[in-house]
Amino acid sequence: MDKQAHTHTHAPGPWEYNDPKKYTQGHGKFSETAVYAPGALFYWRMAEVQGPDEATEIATARLIAAAPDLLEALDWAIAEIEGRTRYDRERQFPDALSSARAALSKATGGE
Structure with missing residues (x-):
């Protein structure tokens, strides 16, 4: 059987994520991973992911991507x-x- 065609309104894939970027703000340090989708002229930032640790952050970004x-x-x-x-x-x-x-x-x- 062929795939059933549905039209979804989300940004088309493929989505990608970047490696965590580390920041220092005030007295704290944190990292952030972002998920991107391709646009006509540039990539759209779809989500910013933070987690309790880098491994969780990356796993969550992979799932979103x-x-x-x-x-x-x-x-x-x-x-x-x-x-x-x-x-x-x-x-x-x-x-x-x-x-x-x-x-x-x-x-x-x-x-």
């Missing part, structure tokens, strides 16, 4: 499951379809 790809994969998975017979869906994927639809709705605001 993967969002367009994850959304596309979720669209495809839903279409694949919906393409099965009702018997196959209920037997092989009893909760997967409702979970996938809920995640898609959360990601798209119900688009």
